[in-house]
Amino acid sequence: MSDVVRKVIAFSIVILGAGLLWIGRGSGNDAEAAKNEMKEVMSSARERMAFNDPRLKGGYRYERAGWIYVHLEGDPNSIGFQHGYLLGPEIEDGYKAVSLEMTHTTKRDWPFFREVAREMLWPKLDPEYQQELEGIAEGLNARTGSPLDVYDIVALNSFEEVPDYYVPWLDKQAKTKNAPNLKSPGNCSAFVATGSWTKDGGIVIAHNNWTNYMDGERWRIIFDIHPTHGYNILMDGFPGVIASDDDFGINSDGLMVTETTITQFEGWDPQGKPEFVRARKALQYAGSIDDYTRIMLDGNNGGYANDWLLGDRKTGEIAQLELGLKAYKLWRTKDGVFAGSNWARDPKVLKEDTPEFNPNDMETSPNARRVRWEQLLNENKGKIDVDLAQQMLSDHVDSFEKKAETNERVLCGHVDTSARGVAIWAWQPFYPGGAVQGKATDSAMTKEMRMVARAGHPCGEDFLAKPFLAAHPDYAWQEPYLHDMKAGPWTVFSSGEKPEMPQTSN
Ligand SMILES: [Zn+2]
Numbered sequence: 001m002s003d004v005v006r007k008v009i010a011f012s013i014v015i016l017g018a019g020l021l022w023i024g025r026g027s028g029n030d031a032e033a034a035k036n037e038m039k040e041v042m043s044s045a046r047e048r049m050a051f052n053d054p055r056l057k058g059g060y061r062y063e064r065a066g067w068i069y070v071h072l073e074g075d076p077n078s079i080g081f082q083h084g085y086l087l088g089p090e091i092e093d094g095y096k097a098v099s100l101e102m103t104h105t106t107k108r109d110w111p112f113f114r115e116v117a118r119e120m121l122w123p124k125l126d127p128e129y130q131q132e133l134e135g136i137a138e139g140l141n142a143r144t145g146s147p148l149d150v151y152d153i154v155a156l157n158s159f160e161e162v163p164d165y166y167v168p169w170l171d172k173q174a175k176t177k178n179a180p181n182l183k184s185p186g187n188c189s190a191f192v193a194t195g196s197w198t199k200d201g202g203i204v205i206a207h208n209n210w211t212n213y214m215d216g217e218r219w220r221i222i223f224d225i226h227p228t229h230g231y232n233i234l235m236d237g238f239p240g241v242i243a244s245d246d247d248f249g250i251n252s253d254g255l256m257v258t259e260t261t262i263t264q265f266e267g268w269d270p271q272g273k274p275e276f277v278r279a280r281k282a283l284q285y286a287g288s289i290d291d292y293t294r295i296m297l298d299g300n301n302g303g304y305a306n307d308w309l310l311g312d313r314k315t316g317e318i319a320q321l322e323l324g325l326k327a328y329k330l331w332r333t334k335d336g337v338f339a340g341s342n343w344a345r346d347p348k349v350l351k352e353d354t355p356e357f358n359p360n361d362m363e364t365s366p367n368a369r370r371v372r373w374e375q376l377l378n379e380n381k382g383k384i385d386v387d388l389a390q391q392m393l394s395d396h397v398d399s400f401e402k403k404a405e406t407n408e409r410v411l412c413g414h415v416d417t418s419a420r421g422v423a424i425w426a427w428q429p430f431y432p433g434g435a436v437q438g439k440a441t442d443s444a445m446t447k448e449m450r451m452v453a454r455a456g457h458p459c460g461e462d463f464l465a466k467p468f469l470a471a472h473p474d475y476a477w478q479e480p481y482l483h484d485m486k487a488g489p490w491t492v493f494s495s496g497e498k499p500e501m502p503q504t505s506n
Pocket residue numbers: 394396406412413414457458459460461
C-alpha cells in the first residue's frame with residue numbers, strides 16, 4: 001500500500017469517527033459542541049497529513065525577540081510549501097490587514113486585486129517564482145485549510161506596488177470619477193558606507209522600515225532561504241511575500257541590499273515584470289552590483305520605485321541605483337557613503353519620474369531626514385560601525401525645527417504623534433505609521449551571513465493601539481487589525497541557525 005493511500009484511509013477513518021460522534025449526540029448545545037469537536041479533529045488530521053509532506057523536509061521556524069525566524073530550503077515549490085505551512089496563521093492574519101488597507105485606500109474591492117494578479121502580474125513571473133507562489137498557497141491550505149489561492153497570494157505579494165503605483169496610474173488613464181488621493185509611499189531611512197567612512201574600512205549597511213503600523217507590526221519575519229539554484233539569502237520580510245519588500249537582505253556571494261522609496265514617483269508599465277519578483281530574483285542571483293542593476297532593469301514596471309543602496313563585500317564597493325521608470329541613474333564608489341530617505345536626486349529622474357517632488361522644501365519628511373543623514377554621517381566619518389548604525393536608525397533630531405522630537409521628520413519616524421502627517425504621501429494628521437523595525441550589518445558579518453535586527457520602533461519605544469484609537473477616531477476603521485507594536489531588543493540572526501531550545505509548538 002502506498003503512503004498516500006494509507007494516509008487517505010487514515011484520514012477517512014478520522015472523519016468517519018468524528019461524524020459518528022456528531023450523529024451520536026443529541027440536538028442543541030451538544031450538537032454544536034460535537035460539530036466544533038469534529039472541526040478540530042479534521043483540522044488536526046489535515047495538519048498531521050501535511051506534516052508528512054516530503055516538501056516540508058528541512059524547513060523550520062522559531063520565535064525570538066519579537067521576530068519569527070523561518071528557514072526554507074530546496075526547490076521552488078518546496079520553499080513555497082514550507083513558507084505557506086510554517087507561516088500559515090501569520091499569512092492569514094497578514095492578508096486580513098493588508099487587504100483591508102488595500103481596499104480601503106483605493107476604493108477597489110478584493111476581486112479587483114485578484115484579477116490584476118491573474119491577468120497582469122502572473123503571466124510576467126518567472127516559472128521558478130510561479131512554482132514558489134503555488135507552493136505558498138498549497139502549504140497555507142494544508143496548514144490552516146485557508147480558502148486563499150495562488151492569485152490571492154500574488155495580490156498579497158503586490159501590496160506595495162499595485163495599490164499605490166498601478167491604481168493611481170489606472171485612475172488617471174481611465175479618468176476615474178472621484179478617484180482616491182493615492183501617492184507612492186515614503187518608506188524607510190537607510191544608508192550604506194565604505195572605505196574611509198567606516199571604522200574598519202569595510203561596508204556598513206543599515207535600514208529602518210517605514211510603513212503604516214498595521215502592516216509594520218507584522219513585518220517581523222527573518223527569512224533564511226537556501227534555494228536549489230542561486231545564492232542563499234538572509235532577509236527580513238512579510239508573511240506570504242517572496243521578496244523582503246521593505247527591503248533589507250544579504251546573499252551568500254556577499255551582496256548587501258537595501259532601499260528607500262522615491263517620493264511622488266508616478267508611472268506604471270502594464271507590460272513590465274512585477275517589482276516583487278525582480279527584487280527577489282536580484283537578491284537570489286546577483287553576485288555583483290552590475291548583476292543586481294541588470295536584473296532590476298529587466299522588465300522594469302515602475303512599481304515600488306526605489307533608490308537601491310547596494311554593497312559588494314568582495315570588492316568593498318557600494319552603489320546607489322535610483323530606479324525610475326523613464327530614467328534611472330547608478331552611482332558607485334569604493335570610498336564614500338550613500339543615504340536614502342525617500343528623495344530622488346538625479347535631475348532626469350526628478351524631471352521625468354517625480355514631476356511633483358520639490359527637493360528644496362526642507363520642511364518635508366524626506367528632505368528633513370536627508371539633512372539629518374548628512375549631519376550624522378559627516379560627524380561620524382571614520383567611526384561608522386554596526387553599533388553606531390543602530391543609534392542612527394533610532395535618531396530623533398528634527399533638522400528643520402533643530403530640536404529633538406518624535407515626529408515625521410526624524411530618522412526613526414513616529415507620524416502618529418504629528419499633527420502635520422505627511423501630505424506628499426497622503427498620510428493624514430496623526431497617521432499611524434513610521435519606523436516599524438530596523439536592521440544593520442557589515443562586510444564581516446555578511447561573510448558569515450549575519451545581521452542584527454530590532455522589531456518595533458528602532459529607538460525601543462512601544463506603540464499602543466488602544467489609547468491611539470481612542471484619541472484618533474479617524475482611524476477606527478483599522479481597529480480590527482491594529483494592535484500594539486512592542487519593541488524588542490537588537491538581536492543577531494544568522495543563516496542556518498537553529499532554535500536554542502526545543503520548540504513545543506509550530
Ligand atoms: Zn523612535
